[in-house]
Amino acid sequence: xxxxxxxxxxxxxxxxxxxxxxxxxxxxxxxxxxxxxxxxxxxxxxxxxxxxxxxxxxxxxxxxxxxxxxxxxxxxxxxxxxxxxxxxxxxxxxxxxxxxxxxxxxxxxxxxxxxxxxxxxxxxxxxxxxxxxxxxxxxxxxxxxxxxxxxxxxxxxxxxxxxxxxxxxxxxxxxxxxxxxxxxxxxxxxxxxxxxxxxxxxxxxxxxxxxxxxxxxxxxxxxxxxxxxxxxxxxxxxxxxxxxxxxxxxxxxxxxxxxxxxxxxxxxxxxxxxxxxxxxxxxxxxxxxxxxxxxxxxxxxxxxxxxxxxxxxxxxxxxxxxxxxxxxxxxxxxxxxxxxxxxxxx
Numbered sequence: 238x239x240x241x242x243x244x245x246x247x248x249x250x251x252x253x254x255x256x257x258x259x260x261x262x263x264x265x266x267x268x269x270x271x272x273x274x275x276x277x278x279x280x281x282x283x284x285x286x287x288x289x290x291x292x293x294x295x296x297x298x299x300x301x302x303x304x305x306x307x308x309x310x311x312x313x314x315x316x317x318x319x320x321x322x323x324x325x326x327x328x329x330x331x332x333x334x335x336x337x338x339x340x341x342x343x344x345x346x347x348x349x350x351x352x353x354x355x356x357x358x359x360x361x362x363x364x365x366x367x368x369x370x371x372x373x374x375x376x377x378x379x380x381x382x383x384x385x386x387x388x389x390x391x392x393x394x395x396x397x398x399x400x401x402x403x404x405x406x407x408x409x410x411x412x413x414x415x416x417x418x419x420x421x422x423x424x425x426x427x428x429x430x431x432x433x434x435x436x437x438x439x440x441x442x443x444x445x446x447x448x449x450x451x452x453x454x455x456x457x458x459x460x461x462x463x464x465x466x467x468x469x470x471x472x473x474x475x476x477x478x479x480x481x482x483x484x485x486x487x488x489x490x491x492x493x494x495x496x497x498x499x500x501x502x503x504x505x506x507x508x509x510x511x512x513x514x515x516x517x518x519x520x521x522x523x524x525x526x527x528x529x530x531x532x533x534x535x536x537x538x539x540x541x542x543x544x545x546x547x548x549x550x551x552x553x554x555x556x557x558x559x560x561x562x563x564x565x566x567x568x569x570x571x572x573x574x575x576x577x578x579x580x581x582x583x
Contacts, residue, residue: 297356
């Protein structure tokens, strides 16, 4: 089979290797689609450390190719998507349902302390408990959104939004547009979207944004305050870019008692200054949202099964595995929307 192997000192090379074998409780998945994520960019650019050669790719779907002993709820040919965080189920975080913080986590093709091969290969082995099942009415393209959508679901849960809230969403890339679709389902009072790219602003409008702002042409915090109901900012600002500048924008756009969500993946060394008196006096909350839990993944599978969101419109480019480096470079520069690797075998 073909696999795109990443080596920290050599980059990505597509090579032939043997199909992985399945063990107890495992499933071999014939990969159909695998999304390219900013995490792949950070790893390949040295932002997140990887010490050994590994196959990246943690947003993948496909069909069951072979079942290991002890797997009785799936059949070969079933359509599935993978939750890349293999949690231990025993540590304090897992017992609390916060499996995204599992102390013993193994990650399929993503960032973590213990990474194993993910979805940028023709076949991948996944524990059966980490799979979600779809019927054939769900495309591989849609199913590959199971992980990123679950991350967006976690972000919205962390915010605990109210219908009366006014929200600023910064960044209308693939993840921002997933957040937007989830927020509009909450019946939010008013949603502002800040995005420099015209085509993304247009899509945000079609997905329910009330006000569109171009950060290259206006001071976003000032514009938001001017347009907000009480003239003093938004209740919630969600940052879906992953930069210091946009995080500062989110914090400056808040009204007193507001909440800022750090959702975009920032560089590990990124820091912003916080005036702790203002934090105390204005009672503002700075909230993080990291990865996904098993419950978030289950919720994501349900939303995709029931066709609750527009996912196909978020895919702008499809690449063959041999062109993975090009797909990662395009993701790094922000061109288009979601890039997916398409496998010819399906």
